Every structure is written in C-alpha cells, then in structure tokens.
Amino acid sequence: MGAMIQNRTPSGTAxxxxxxxxxxxxxxxxxxxxxxxxxxxxxxxxGPAHHRGVNYVLLELLSTVVDALGGADVEALRARGxxxxxxxxxxxxxxxxxxxxxxLDLPTAPLERLAPGGSPELSxxxxxxxxxxxxxxxxxxxxxxxIGAALDRxxxxxRGPKRPSSRTRSRPPSVGEAADRRRxxxxxxxxxxxxxxxxx
Amino acid sequence: xxxxTVDLPSGLDQAFGAVAGELGMATASWLFVRAVARCxxxxxxxxxxxxxxxxxxxxxxxxxxxxxxxxxxxTGPRPVLEALGKVTRLVVVGVExxxxxxxxxxxxxxxxxxxxxxxxxxxxxxxxxxxxxxxVERVDLDxxxxxxxKRSALLTFAYGRRTSRTTVLPLWLRASGxxxxxxxxxxxxxxxxxxxxxxxxxxxVEIDAESFTHVVP
Numbered sequence: 001m002g003a004m005i006q007n008r009t010p011s012g013t014a015x016x017x018x019x020x021x022x023x024x025x026x027x028x029x030x031x032x033x034x035x036x037x038x039x040x041x042x043x044x045x046x047g048p049a050h051h052r053g054v055n056y057v058l059l060e061l062l063s064t065v066v067d068a069l070g071g072a073d074v075e076a077l078r079a080r081g082x083x084x085x086x087x088x089x090x091x092x093x094x095x096x097x098x099x100x101x102x103x104l105d106l107p108t109a110p111l112e113r114l115a116p117g118g119s120p121e122l123s124x125x126x127x128x129x130x131x132x133x134x135x136x137x138x139x140x141x142x143x144x145x146x147i148g149a150a151l152d153r154x155x156x157x158x159r160g161p162k163r164p165s166s167r168t169r170s171r172p173p174s175v176g177e178a179a180d181r182r183r184x185x186x187x188x189x190x191x192x193x194x195x196x197x198x199x200x
Numbered sequence: 201x202x203x204x205t206v207d208l209p210s211g212l213d214q215a216f217g218a219v220a221g222e223l224g225m226a227t228a229s230w231l232f233v234r235a236v237a238r239c240x241x242x243x244x245x246x247x248x249x250x251x252x253x254x255x256x257x258x259x260x261x262x263x264x265x266x267x268x269x270x271x272x273x274x275t276g277p278r279p280v281l282e283a284l285g286k287v288t289r290l291v292v293v294g295v296e297x298x299x300x301x302x303x304x305x306x307x308x309x310x311x312x313x314x315x316x317x318x319x320x321x322x323x324x325x326x327x328x329x330x331x332x333x334x335x336v337e338r339v340d341l342d343x344x345x346x347x348x349x350k351r352s353a354l355l356t357f358a359y360g361r362r363t364s365r366t367t368v369l370p371l372w373l374r375a376s377g378x379x380x381x382x383x384x385x386x387x388x389x390x391x392x393x394x395x396x397x398x399x400x401x402x403x404x405v406e407i408d409a410e411s412f413t414h415v416v417p
Contacts, residue, residue: 034285035350038385041413046382087383093346100383103350134382 014049017056025063026104028074029145035103039138042102047135055139062146069157072149080109081117085130085137106130106141110148206240206247213252216259221321222328224296224357225403226392229262230273242267257399258359265395274394274417277303280355283388283414287311289347291339291384293356293376294369295319295328296392303390304335314339314347318371320403341374348383358389358415359404362396366409373405388414 023040030036043059044052066072084101094100106129108122115121129140212232220228232252236244245263253260262273275298284290290307292300292315304313314337317325329336339347354376358366366389376387389412397404409415 034385037413038350042382046378087348087350088379089345089348089383093343093348100349 014044014052014056017044017052019044022056022059025059026142028072029142030104032103039102039104039142042134043139043142044135047133051135055135059139059142059146062143062150066146066149066153069150069153071153072146073152074145074149076152077107077109077145077148078105080107080112082107083126083130085134085141088133088137102134102138102141104138104141107144107148110144110151113151206244208236208240208244208247208251212248213255216252216256217321220256220258221319221323222295222297224294224299224392225256225258225359226262226273226357227296227298229256229259230298232259233262233266237266254399255402257397257401257404258393260399261360261393261395261397264398273298273392275299275302275392277306279416280388280390281306283416284353284355284386287351287353287386289349289352290314291316291344291347291352291354292336293354293372295323296357296390297331299357299390299392300336304332312347313337314344316341316344316371316375318374320370344375345380345383348380350385352384353386353388354380354384355388355390358391358393358409359401360393360396361391361409361415361417364409365406366391366412366415367397367401367404367406369403370405373407376411386413388412388416390416 019040022044023036026036026039030039043055046052082105084099084105087100087102089100106126108117108126111122111125115125129144130137216228216232219231223231232248233245236248240247245266249260249263249267253263262270277299280303284307288310289312292313295315307313313332313335315329317323317329317338318341325338329338356368356372356375358368360367368389381387389409394417
C-alpha cells in the first residue's frame with residue numbers, strides 16, 4: 001500500500017485569527033453591529049479552517065495596504081454602485097420577489113476598470129465573485145472593497161491605473177441581472193462562460 | 201438517588217414520553233415533578249427520578265434540582281431577546297412550551313415565528329401549534345431554510361452545560377448543517393436546565409457550545 005497523502009489541517013491553524021480585528025476592519029462596509037457580526041462569522045467562523053485562515057490573512061494584508069495608502073473611502077465606493085451578495089439557498093426555497101442576500105454588498109467600481117459599467121461582462125464578473133459558499137463570496141466582497149479603496153488612493157496619487165475615462169457610466173448591474181448571472185461555471189478551469197447576449 | 205419506597209403509578213415513562221413530545225423535556229419534567237411532589241412529596245420525586253430518570257435524563261436533572269431546593273424553572277426571556285437582537289424571523293428547533301410562552305409574550309409582534317415540526321416522540325403538531333393561535337407557523341426540515349436571511353435566527357433549547365459542551369436535541373444537528381449556519385444571523389441555544397446532566401443523555405446529543413453564536417443561561 002502506498003503512503004497515504006496527509007491533507008489534515010495542522011492544529012492551531014486558525015489560532016491567529018482575531019475576529020475583533022476583522023470586525024473593526026469591516027465597520028465602514030457594514031455599519032450595523034449585528035449585521036457585521038454575521039458577516040464576520042461567515043468569513044472567519046464557518047467553513048474549512050484553512051479557508052478561515054486564508055480569509056483572515058488576505059483581508060488583514062489588504063487592509064494594511066489600504067491603511068498605508070491613507071485608508072478606505074468606503075462611501076465614495078458605495079456611491080459608485082454595489083450589487084448584493086446572494087444567499088445560496090436551494091432554488092425551491094427561494095422567496096419569490098425577494099432576493100435573499102447577505103448584509104455585505106459587492107462594490108462594482110473596481111470592476112469598471114476591467115469592463116464597462118452595466119455591461120454583461122461586468123455582471124458576469126460580479127456573479128463570479130459572489131458565487132460559491134459564503135466564506136468565499138463574502139471574503140471576495142470584502143476584498144473588493146479593499147482593492148477598490150487601494151486603487152482609488154493610488155489613482156489620487158497619480159501612481160495607479162487610471163479608471164477608464166471612456167467607460168460607460170451607466171447604472172450598475174441590477175439585482176436581477178446579478179442574480180440571473182449568479183452561475184459562474186468554469187468548466188475545466190477555463191474562463192467564465194459568456195453571458196447570453198454578450199458581444200463576441 | 202436514594203432508594204425510593206413510594207409507590208408510583210405504572211406507565212409513568214410512557215406518559216412522560218407523550219407529554220414531553222408536545223411540551224418539551226424540561227417543561228414536562230417540571231409538570232411531572234410538581235404533580236408527584238404534590239401527591240407524594242420529596243420521596244415521590246426521588247422515586248420518580250429512580251423510575252423514569254434513566255430513560256429521560258432531563259427529568260432526572262429537574263428532580264435532582266427539586267430535591268436540592270429549586271421550585272421554579274428560570275424562564276425569563278430577556279437574555280434570549282438580547283441574543284436575538286433585531287431579528288425579524290425566528291425559527292424554533294425543538295419544543296419547550298413554558299419557555300416559548302414566556303419568550304413569545306415578549307417578542308415584538310412583527311417578528312415572524314416558525315417551528316420545525318420534527319420529533320422522535322409522537323407529536324400532534326396541529327394541536328401543539330394551535331396553542332399559539334396562529335402566531336407560530338409550521339415548517340419542516342426541508343422547508344425551514346425558506347426563513348433564512350440576514351435578520352433570521354435559529355433558536356433551540358439546550359439541556360445543561362459542562363465546560364465547553366452542551367446538550368441539545370439531535371434535531372439541532374439535522375437543522376444546523378454548514379449550509380444553514382451561514383444563512384441565519386444568529387444560532388441561539390437557550391439553556392432551559394441550568395445544570396449539567398449527570399446521566400447519559402438519552403434522546404439528546406452533546407455538542408460544542410461554541411458552535412452557537414449565543415448560549416443563553
């Protein structure tokens with residue numbers, strides 16, 4: 001018999017996680033204390049231990065970058081549009097006319113550096129970021145706030161990538177559009193499937 | 201428990217099982233302990249624990265508490281209300297009639313309440329829910345997630361705590377899978393016993409108390 005692959009998470013993997021620290025980091029994004037406690041639990045209190053640890057490390061490091069650049073202007077990001085992070089219940093449990101969503105939205109402004117606002121491509125990106133189990137989707141959303149904040153600070157300093165000046169400043173993708181494109185299948189590790197109606 | 205000499209009616213264990221199904225283990229225990237104490241005094245309570253306690257561990261704990269001087273369950277809902285916070289939907293996993301009555305009386309009328317209709321004991325769910333006059337809706341194990349949301353909470357009843365472990369209905373394990381945990385804002389255990397179980401917890405299961413967002417004493 002060949003040697004068994006050891007894939008256990010070392011004990012104490014998540015011992016470095018400081019939930020109060022992450023709670024403080026997210027205060028601007030989720031102002032309500034109880035909502036934020038829920039989001040923090042989903043990001044670093046649920047799911048496999050190594051994911052909890054990864055989420056904490058990446059969010060802490062990104063926060064460090066943002067702090068070094070002068071802090072996050074969360075309201076400026078929020079004003080440029082957000083989409084909800086949907087709660088993934090089975091289809092038969094969905095409440096008609098009411099999207100079940102987490103209390104942390106995904107900011108769309110950072111994505112407008114990659115695709116025009118309101119475009120199917122941007123909607124597909126948002127769908128990819130908000131898909132999957134909540135410890136992924138909510139950590140993705142939190143990271144997007146921090147990445148967006150960092151990019152904005154870099155742009156203010158004239159050192160970072162400029163936002164596309166010719167981009168369509170149309171509305172951000174609606175809740176329905178985001179929900180319609182929640183599925184983000186990446187067969188064989190390839191690129192996300194093209195949303196219906198997208199230009200080739 | 202000391203050897204009991206009081207002669208209690210036969211079939212008490214069956215009667216207790218029937219009552220516990222619709223009222224809950226702790227509520228039924230208080231009912232039985234009081235009734236027996238009224239008829240046969242502390243000796244009768246000791247006999248009840250000896251006779252039925254090994255099958256129904258919560259009854260044993262309540263009887264021991266009675267013999268140690270406890271005369272009322274602690275049903276004050278304030279810590280539970282604090283744990284639930286701004287919840288707008290509450291799904292109750294398990295039954296404890298006395299405690300639920302106390303909680304529902306203080307819960308804001310705008311809060312929707314449901315109960316997961318599932319029990320290892322025989323329960324007439326229609327009769328049980330009729331007691332709440334339409335205030336509590338029936339949900340099942342395959343539909344209660346319909347109540348999930350950022351202002352939704354799951355509440356169950358815990359039966360004592362010893363260090364980091366607490367004892368709950370097995371139904372809680374069926375209902376609180378990893379998918380559900382991240383769909384409800386709060387996962388609350390209300391310790392309706394207040395004392396650790398001393399006997400093997402038949403009908404119940406031990407879990408890590410930290411798996412709840414709140415364990416309310």
